[in-house]
Amino acid sequence: MTETIHNAQPNIYKPAIMKIVARHDEAPGVRTLRLEFQDPDDHEAFKKTFRTGMFGLYGVYGEGESTFCVASPETRNEYIECTFRQSGRVTSALANADIGDLVTFRGPYGNRFPIEEFHGKNLLFISGGIALPPTRSVIWSCLDQREKFGKITIVYGARTVADLVYKHELDEWQNRPDVDLVLTVDPGGESPDWKYRVGFVPTVLEEASPSPDNCIAVICGPPIMIKFTLISLKKLGFDEKNVYTTLENRMKCGVGKCGRCNVGSVYVCKEGPVFTAEEVSRMPAADL
Amino acid sequence: MTRILFSDKLDHCVEKWRSAGMSVIGPVQGESLSSYAEVERSSDLCFGIVLPDRSLKELFFPQTEPMLRYTIKKNEIDTADFTAPTSPRIIFGARPCDASGLAIDDPLFGWDYKDEYWFQRRKTSVIVTIACTNADDFCMCTSLKETPDSTKGSDVLLRPLDKNRGWVVEELTDRGREAFALIAEYIKESDETPLPIAEVHEKFNLDTCVAWLQKPENFDSKFWKEISMRCIGCASCTYLCPTCHCFDIQDEGDTYSGIRRKNWDSCSFALFTMHTSGHNPRSTQSARWRQRIMHKFNYFPGKFSVNSCSGCGRCSRQCPVDMGITETLQEISKL
Numbered sequence: 001m002t003e004t005i006h007n008a009q010p011n012i013y014k015p016a017i018m019k020i021v022a023r024h025d026e027a028p029g030v031r032t033l034r035l036e037f038q039d040p041d042d043h044e045a046f047k048k049t050f051r052t053g054m055f056g057l058y059g060v061y062g063e064g065e066s067t068f069c070v071a072s073p074e075t076r077n078e079y080i081e082c083t084f085r086q087s088g089r090v091t092s093a094l095a096n097a098d099i100g101d102l103v104t105f106r107g108p109y110g111n112r113f114p115i116e117e118f119h120g121k122n123l124l125f126i127s128g129g130i131a132l133p134p135t136r137s138v139i140w141s142c143l144d145q146r147e148k149f150g151k152i153t154i155v156y157g158a159r160t161v162a163d164l165v166y167k168h169e170l171d172e173w174q175n176r177p178d179v180d181l182v183l184t185v186d187p188g189g190e191s192p193d194w195k196y197r198v199g200f201v202p203t204v205l206e207e208a209s210p211s212p213d214n215c216i217a218v219i220c221g222p223p224i225m226i227k228f229t230l231i232s233l234k235k236l237g238f239d240e241k242n243v244y245t246t247l248e249n250r251m252k253c254g255v256g257k258c259g260r261c262n263v264g265s266v267y268v269c270k271e272g273p274v275f276t277a278e279e280v281s282r283m284p285a286a287d288l
Numbered sequence: 289m290t291r292i293l294f295s296d297k298l299d300h301c302v303e304k305w306r307s308a309g310m311s312v313i314g315p316v317q318g319e320s321l322s323s324y325a326e327v328e329r330s331s332d333l334c335f336g337i338v339l340p341d342r343s344l345k346e347l348f349f350p351q352t353e354p355m356l357r358y359t360i361k362k363n364e365i366d367t368a369d370f371t372a373p374t375s376p377r378i379i380f381g382a383r384p385c386d387a388s389g390l391a392i393d394d395p396l397f398g399w400d401y402k403d404e405y406w407f408q409r410r411k412t413s414v415i416v417t418i419a420c421t422n423a424d425d426f427c428m429c430t431s432l433k434e435t436p437d438s439t440k441g442s443d444v445l446l447r448p449l450d451k452n453r454g455w456v457v458e459e460l461t462d463r464g465r466e467a468f469a470l471i472a473e474y475i476k477e478s479d480e481t482p483l484p485i486a487e488v489h490e491k492f493n494l495d496t497c498v499a500w501l502q503k504p505e506n507f508d509s510k511f512w513k514e515i516s517m518r519c520i521g522c523a524s525c526t527y528l529c530p531t532c533h534c535f536d537i538q539d540e541g542d543t544y545s546g547i548r549r550k551n552w553d554s555c556s557f558a559l560f561t562m563h564t565s566g567h568n569p570r571s572t573q574s575a576r577w578r579q580r581i582m583h584k585f586n587y588f589p590g591k592f593s594v595n596s597c598s599g600c601g602r603c604s605r606q607c608p609v610d611m612g613i614t615e616t617l618q619e620i621s622k623l
Contacts, residue, residue, distance in 0.1 A: 011369045012401045013355050013537065013550070061358040061365065062543045066564075087564050102365050223567060249569070250561055252537045255401035258553070259534030260560050262579070263569065264507075265587035270400070284507045287569050287579075 012255055015059055015104035016042035020097055021079065026165035027158075030130060031095050032071065032083040035105060047077045049108055052115060052141040053134070053246060053274040056107025057254050058082050060093035067251040069273070070108055071133035073140035080105060083133040083165060109254040110273050113138050113218065113244060122150040124210050126229055128201050128221030129158045132165050134246050134273075135220045139173075146178055153180040153210050157201040160189030182208050202228040205236075212237040218244045219277075223288060230277055243277035247288070263287045289477045293446070294454035297474035298330035304471050305378050310414075313347065314381040315340045324379060324386075333381055335452065338424050339600060343530035344379065344386035348409045349393075349552075351527075355405070356548040358541070370547075372408035378467055382417045384438040384445075385429050385600035389530025390415070391441035395592040396533055405550070414467040417442035418455065423486035428614050429599035431492050436485040440598075444468060447482030456482040492617040494585075494595075500620050501586040507578070511623060515616050516577035518609040523554035525603035525612060526580070531596045534560070555579050581616055 018035035025031055035058075037043035052074045059065035066088070072081035086095040097103055115138065123142060127135040135154075142149050154173060158164045164183070173181045184197035184204040197204050201221065217238055219229050226245060233243055249261035249268045261268040264284045266275075280288070293301070302312050306328070314333040316325040323342035327333055359366040390410065397406040419437035420427070429436060439445050443464030446455035457475060459465045468475065500506055526532040536553035540546055553560060556576055562568045570576050588596035597613060604612025 010404050011355065011371075012403060013548070014367060014369060017365050017367070061360060061367075061548070062539050062541055062546055064539050065537065085564070091564075100363070102360075102363065104365075222565065248563070250563055252535070252553075256399055257396060257401075257403060257533065258536070259555060259583075260553070262583065262587065264582075265590050267591075284504070286508065286575065 013106070013253070015057065015065070015106040016046075018080065018103050018105045020099050020101050020103060023099060026083060026167070027163050029086045030083065030163075030165055031086065032081055032166075033094065033097070033103075034072075035080045035082070035103065036078075038102070046080070046108065050074055050077055051108075051112035052137045053112035054108035054110050055254070055269075055273055056080070056082075056105050056109065057251070058084075058090070058094060059104040059106070060090060060097065061104065063093040064090045065104070065106065065252075066090040066094070067248075067254065069134035069137060069246065069248075071137055073137050073144060075141050075144035083130075085130050107254060110269055111271065113141075113274050115141055118142070118216050119148045120150065120214075122211070122213075122215040123152045124215055124217040125152075125154045125156075126201060126205060126217060126219040126221070127154075127156045128225040129163055130165065131220040131222065131225075131248075132156060134248075135218060136166060136169070138218055143176075143179070150214065151180070152178065153182070153208070155182045155184070155201060155205050155208060157184040157186070157197075157204065158189070159186045161185055161191045161194055163189070200228070201225055202232040205229060206232050209236060212239070212242070216242050216244065220246055233277075240278035240281060241276055244274060245277060245280060246273045247275060247280070248273065289479050290482075291457045292449070292454055292476050292478045292480055293457050293471070293474060294476065295330075295452055297454075297471075298333075301471040301474055302327070302330045302380075305467070308470050309376060310467070311375065311377040313377055313379045324382070335381060335418065335448075338420070338422050338427070339383050339385070339602070341528065341602075341606065343389060343528055343600065343602060344382055345389060345393075345530045345532075347379065348390060348406055348413070349533065349535075351552050353405055353550045354547045355537075355550055357545070358548065359545045360543065372405045374408065374412060376412045376414070378414040378416060380416045382415050382442065383420060383600070384417050384436060384440070384442070385434065385598040386530050387415050387417045387442040388434060388438050388440035388598040389600070392531045392592075392594050392596055392598060393533050395594075396588075399591075414443045414463050415441060416444040416446060416464070416467070418446045418448060419482075420486040420488075421448050421483045423488045424601075424605070426601035426605040426612075426614070427486070427488045427599070428491050428601045428604075430488040431490050431494060431614070431617070432595060432597055432599035433494060434599050436488055447485075449480055450483055456480065491614050492621045494617070497617045497620045498585050498589075500623060501582060507582070509623075511619070512578040513572075513574045515611065515619055516574040518611055519556070519573045519577050520609060521556045521558070521573050521576070522608060523556040524606050524608065526554040526556055527552055528602040528606050530598055530600055530602070531584075555583070577616075581613070584613070585617075
């Protein structure tokens with residue numbers, strides 16, 4: 001039995017109190033909140049632990065907690081950003097909260113993207129719809145120390161133009177000479193003034209045909225997109241060991257006890273949420 | 289010579305422990321179900337029960353447990369912790385399978401993040417186990433390579449004498465010795481021989497079953513669908529199980545004040561794993577039953593080197609459609 005206690009508080013289920021300092025509407029029903037710690041000790045603990053890829057449980061007392069990734073990068077740890085789609089009780093309460101309101105955060109939990117191992121390599125980010133937030137945390141963590149990485153390519157798609165999240169940041173990446181951004185929307189999702197690609201992410205990825213040489217791919221999206229994107233990456237010659245993804249399972253405790261995030265023998269909350277495609281391929285597909 | 293506690297002295301022992309500030313808990317026959325509950329006198333204890341309907345788990349991991357009380361004022365959230373009770377208690381008459389169930393869950397509640405609700409109660413409880421001299425058709429500890437006199441998770445093991453006259457005392461831990469030092473005057477040296485332990489027949493070969501479960505291709509076997517056809521997903525097996533530990537966290541209250549609780553949950557329920565998007569990794573009852581069996585005999589031992597089953601047989605005993613772990617593993621042994 002391991003005796004390590006990560007949490008300074010004896011009650012591992014007690015969240016930190018956070019103040020909403022900014023909010024932004026990303027797409028219909030999708031909102032980003034920027035949160036600041038109210039207790040300096042909580043903030044210190046967060047700064048010490050947080051690395052890109054980790055997740056947390058965001059909550060509103062009286063409604064409960066929901067699990068999302070930390071969408072802000074590890075290079076900007078003065079605050080936490082989360083982006084979520086309003087769909088249930090907790091996300092509705094979070095969406096209805098105003099700037100200045102207090103909410104809760106428990107975490108950061110889980111493992112991380114080993115970005116030190118990506119130094120000197122080309123990076124390919126592939127993301128679909130509401131799954132850009134976890135990818136965005138890694139993207140900014142790398143862009144904030146741009147000199148350490150090779151070529152950076154981002155392939156991002158959504159069902160419609162309206163569904164693209166972080167539109168202001170997409171513009172910023174589009175205008176950066178050191179980032180290749182490939183934007184696409186599903187057929188039928190384009191608007192009259194849409195000047196980028198139309199097509200599903202795997203198809204557009206194959207057309208863009210990034211080289212697998214010295215390249216790490218980070219993909220995040222709905223299960224169906226991941227499935228077909230992995231096939232495309234294989235076609236392009238990517239080794240499963242160089243492809244990373246993050247699993248988004250339902251969680252309640254976040255600390256390996258409540259039992260619901262298991263995929264096969266894997267506790268996603270403790271051994272994940274970041275896995276290589278090789279690790280995912282060893283998990284029972286029907287459990288994903 | 290062995291050390292004996294005679295039953296006619298038990299009432300004095302209960303008094304002694306209680307006056308030392310310990311609550312005394314033991315097997316009790318309730319109106320409909322038997323369980324482990326607090327008693328004031330020894331006559332309330334029912335030692336004739338083969339195994340209480342409800343497991344010992346709930347005294348360490350209650351069905352519902354308040355964790356935090358929140359009070360929200362303008363621009364301020366006040367959160368107060370609920371802690372597990374710190375008063376000492378003695379559980380007199382636990383069954384070996386229930387005591388070992390606690391030991392099985394210790395590593396789960398303790399890996400990296402320590403759940404103090406569990407460990408606080410573990411720390412303050414003395415577990416006095418009575419070896420089984422009777423078993424019923426559902427008992428299956430021997431199939432799990434356990435015995436009706438297993439000492440796992442126990443502080444003291446008692447072996448019954450004939451005619452309910454008392455027990456041979458075997459103290460196993462310092463905590464057990466301390467609790468029994470309080471009643472030293474009632475323990476006599478004598479050369480009594482305890483009753484033989486119950487005969488529990490092996491119902492399946494565990495190694496054969498585990499080897500089958502570990503083969504990746506059997507995850508997709510049609511066996512899972514066949515065996516779980518009659519499962520109605522009631523979750524009785526998981527709630528009565530001495531080792532099932534899954535839970536939910538829910539708030540009870542309103543926007544201004546309330547309590548955050550940890551409640552039992554079950555992998556038998558469809559909503560247990562349902563994603564916000566509507567995607568459900570375990571969308572069928574067969575996938576959920578497979579998870580339960582795999583978790584107990586393949587995944588959990590892979591993590592913690594122990595099967596998540598102590599062989600109490602409650603899952604079969606109480607199942608409304610007669611399909612528990614025994615039936616499933618018996619079928620797997622035939623594959």
